[in-house]
Amino acid sequence: MTQVPNTEEIKKGLAGVVVDYTAISKVNPETNSLLYRGYPVQELAARCSFEEVAYLLWHGELPTPEQLAEFEAHERSGRALDPLLKRLIDDLPATCHPMDVCRTAASIQGARHPRAGDSSREANLTKAVELFAAMPAVVAYDQRRRRGQELVEPREDLGYSANFLWMTFGEEAAPEVVRAFEVSMILYAEHSFNASTFTARVVTSTLSDLHSAVTAAIGALKGPLHGGANEAVMETFEEIGIRTDETHEQAKTRAKAWMDEALAAKKKVMGFGHRVYKHGDSRVPTMKAALDDLIAFYGRPEILGLYDGLEQSMDEAKGIKPNLDYPTGPAYHLMGFDIPTFTPLFVASRIVGWTAHVMEQLESNSLIRPLSAYNGPDERHLD
Numbered sequence: 201m202t203q204v205p206n207t208e209e210i211k212k213g214l215a216g217v218v219v220d221y222t223a224i225s226k227v228n229p230e231t232n233s234l235l236y237r238g239y240p241v242q243e244l245a246a247r248c249s250f251e252e253v254a255y256l257l258w259h260g261e262l263p264t265p266e267q268l269a270e271f272e273a274h275e276r277s278g279r280a281l282d283p284l285l286k287r288l289i290d291d292l293p294a295t296c297h298p299m300d301v302c303r304t305a306a307s308i309q310g311a312r313h314p315r316a317g318d319s320s321r322e323a324n325l326t327k328a329v330e331l332f333a334a335m336p337a338v339v340a341y342d343q344r345r346r347r348g349q350e351l352v353e354p355r356e357d358l359g360y361s362a363n364f365l366w367m368t369f370g371e372e373a374a375p376e377v378v379r380a381f382e383v384s385m386i387l388y389a390e391h392s393f394n395a396s397t398f399t400a401r402v403v404t405s406t407l408s409d410l411h412s413a414v415t416a417a418i419g420a421l422k423g424p425l426h427g428g429a430n431e432a433v434m435e436t437f438e439e440i441g442i443r444t445d446e447t448h449e450q451a452k453t454r455a456k457a458w459m460d461e462a463l464a465a466k467k468k469v470m471g472f473g474h475r476v477y478k479h480g481d482s483r484v485p486t487m488k489a490a491l492d493d494l495i496a497f498y499g500r501p502e503i504l505g506l507y508d509g510l511e512q513s514m515d516e517a518k519g520i521k522p523n524l525d526y527p528t529g530p531a532y533h534l535m536g537f538d539i540p541t542f543t544p545l546f547v548a549s550r551i552v553g554w555t556a557h558v559m560e561q562l563e564s565n566s567l568i569r570p571l572s573a574y575n576g577p578d579e580r581h582l583d
């Protein structure tokens with residue numbers, strides 16, 4: 201007889217299941233808040249650099265000026281693109297998704313690491329900082345080579361975000377743009393047991409290594425139900441049509457009509473909804489403010505019109521709120537990134553959260569191995 205699973209026990213997608221403790225971040229949908237090591241993420245975004253936030257997530261405390269200087273020196277010394285990696289990237293087809301390039305880069309960095317077999321906290325911290333330092337060069341160079349442009353060498357006199365933009369565009373970005381980019385990096389850095397972080401913890405729980413965990417996490421982030429949504433948001437804007445000569449109201453009207461049609465056709469619209477937040481994503485107001493600054497800086501009211509139109513129609517029709525990928529999509533577009541580079545930007549930031557979770561998992565490890573309820577054929581035998 202086919203075993204009927206006890207549906208009470210099955211939690212599809214692990215929805216609502218509490219799997220373990222974490223001291224890294226607290227996502228609280230009731231109060232619509234997100235704390236990194238106890239600090240509201242909005243405060244961190246307003247007052248800290250991304251480097252300080254990365255240090256906080258890894259170490260549990262914000263750095264002293266001396267600790268920050270030492271950390272920054274370490275990070276800045278690891279920014280150059282490994283020549284072997286550059287050759288390998290050059291050999292990858294330009295048709296492959298930039299997320300495949302990120303995934304490959306993380307894997308190669310692991311394969312070449314002199315301390316590959318060492319999973320001590322000290323070795324893992326070093327590996328985490330190295331991945332954090334190296335990924336911007338990969339993302340920036342990959343976008344450039346697709347445009348037929350040369351590699352831009354990193355600048356050690358610039359902070360993380362300013363250097364990232366420098367390596368991507370080959371010119372110094374305006375302070376307004378650097379700030380908006382920095383805010384996005386801080387907001388993307390960590391979000392408890394999301395799909396990619398959980399993937400990293402599953403890999404780590406087998407006592408595999410940090411680079412394997414990050415490589416797998418990049419694969420999980422790629423999907424449009426997770427990190428890939430920031431690209432899909434901009435594809436939606438493009439499908440509706442970006443008309444730079446339009447007013448805010450004109451663009452909003454067209455976006456509302458598009459959304460009404462999409463919802464009538466029962467489409468899932470990327471950039472809306474969240475597994476944990478059901479009344480709005482705690483990070484959206486901060487990122488929306490950064491997007492507003494960019495829109496004012498670039499003088500692009502039609503982008504705000506599209507943004508407002510989609511958001512308003514979705515809210516009126518289904519009460520579903522935007523998630524963080526909704527404002528970051530148009531923000532990265534305005535900064536000049538190509539759409540397929542958006543999720544790699546998320547990777548560059550979330551590396552911090554993933555690696556913090558790898559280290560936390562190892563501090564109190566238990567193999568992650570849930571059960572399944574069998575609903576296949578009854579036992580049978582070969583004749």
Ligand SMILES: CC(=O)SCCNC(=O)CCNC(=O)[C@H](O)C(C)(C)COP(=O)(O)OP(=O)(O)OC[C@H]1O[C@@H](n2cnc3c(N)ncnc32)[C@H](O)[C@@H]1OP(=O)(O)O
Nearest residue numbers: 424425426427429467468469470471472473474475523525
């Ligand atoms: C940084 C991040 O990774 S944030 C997430 C980024 N992902 C996206 O933006 C993808 C679009 N959103 C979604 O697919 C979902 O909202 C998820 C996957 C994020 C969360 O999903 P779940 O918690 O499993 O909710 P689920 O998908 O079951 O949705 C519940 C209901 O809301 C609807 N819904 C949820 N999100 C959306 C959406 N974006 N567009 C239209 N309808 C939606 C579903 O169709 C479903 O309706 P139903 O009950 O009538 O069938």
Ligand SMILES: O=C([O-])CC(=O)C(=O)O
Nearest residue numbers: 390391393394395475476
């Ligand atoms: O938490 C989640 O499910 C998705 C995620 O990574 C985020 O929102 O940053």
